Amino acid sequence: MNPKRKKRLIYVVLIVAGVGAAAALMVTAFQQNMMYFITPTEIAAGAVQQGRSIRLGGVVSEGSLRRENDGLTVHFKVTDNANEVPVRYKGILPDLFREGQGIIAIGKVTADNLFVADEVLAKHDENYMPPEVMEALEKSGAKSPHKPEAK
Amino acid sequence: MTFAEFIDMGGYGSYVWSSYGIALVVLVANVVIPLLSARKQKRELLGKLKRMENS
Amino acid sequence: MWQFFHKLASPKFFYDFSSRLIFWLAIVTIILMASGLYMGLVEAPPDYQQKDSYRIMFIHVPAAWMSMFVYMVMAITGAINLIWRIKLADIISMSCAPLGASFTFLALVTGSIWGKPMWGTWWVWDARLTSELILLFLYLGYMALRASIEDKTNASRAAAVLALVGVVNIPIIHYSVEWWNTLHQGPTVTKFDKPSIHTSMLIPLLLMAFAFKTYFVSVLLVRTRTELLVREFRSSWARKELSK
Helix, strand or coil: CCHHHHHHHHHHHHHHHHHHHHHHHHHHHCHHHHCCCECHHHHHCCCCCCCCCEEEEEEECCCCCEECCCCCEEEEEEECCCCEEEEEEECCCCCCCCCCCEEEEEEEECCCCCEEEEEEEEECCCCECCHHHHHHHHHHCCCCCCCCCCC | CCHHHHHHHHHCHHHHHHHHHHHHHHHHHHHHHHHHHHHHHHHHHHHHHHHHHHC | CHHHHHHHCCHHHHHHHHHHHHHHHHHHHHHHHHHHHHHHHHHCCCECCCEHHHHHHHHHHHHHHHHHHHHHHHHHHHHHHHHHCCHHHHHHHHHHHHHHHHHHHHHHHHHHHHHHHHCCCCCCCCHHHHHHHHHHHHHHHHHHHHHHCCCHHHHHHHHHHHHHHHCCHHHHHHHHHHHCCCCCCCCCCCCCCCCCECHHHHHHHHHHHHHHHHHHHHHHHHHHHHHHHHHHCCCHHHHHHHCC
């Protein structure tokens, strides 16, 4: 390689390395803010200000789902297997919402430690398979069971 | 499976087919646009060459 | 091998060779896409959780993969142009941008349409979605930069530097779902520990992914050939080609 090309190659490597380092630093600095949601444990630890809008992420506790008579308001608990947070939500739930499902609720923590959600989003897993295969896997214990319908 | 069931996609038909429809439009556009521009450019370049030869 | 690459970099040889390549790639694309669509839409069973809505995956995932792949091609050919000043590399880099932008747009739109029934929202500002949106802006910025600089050589160098700077976004997109809590699920196919997609769904997905690749190469070559003619029209081979 002639010296001119070598110099250009070095420039290119420097650009990529420099920008990469800057991005890595920014990503580390913003680590907290980049977190899309917080966990029930963080709420239990009192890390969350009351009345501030936050995103709560976790799994809907088995057997915690209860509907009010108006058919719109639902109560359920969100768990991260260490702590639970009771949630109240009024509105239409996503199709994937069921007990045992990972969800994200957007709302505020009230004084009596109830989480009042304005919006509930379902987070699905990265598994794709036919229902029969999932059933077989659950029977053999390779996968933890899921609830097909909680409605 | 009937044809109607196929179109319905278990109730998700509008979501599934709109996705595939948009994909079709984008993929076809990316074939047609370069082909049309190739024809147009060739015509223009040929004209340029002719003018260069004449002058 | 090296001789072949040397020959390929010569405009005349590239022009002749790519003509035949486009023809065969188009046929392969049609076969792959037809079989992928049939297996994905008709033969594959519905998903245990997402029912039939998961079939959007056969467009969404290949488009998302391509959005990153095309960017890497654009950046690498940009770097080759910066260092070795190879004209063909610059033309390829330039032809990548609108195609990459299209794939990114497709990934974002189909993801949004998929997200509405499954997640319950069209859009969230989480790390995966935001970094993919930044990718779209990088492509658009690249095209705008090229269009705004009059001098072709300067434009190609400035655009190549922008493309290189944007490369940092690619690992961020890929690892965003592992580094941060996001709404988007983790990787399905590219994780190594255990397969988490059933074969009946994986095969159409891979067929579609390959179809998108061959599609990309063939339309890229069409764009590249045109630009090559525009830049070389005074040379004897181009004159012959034009007067055909």
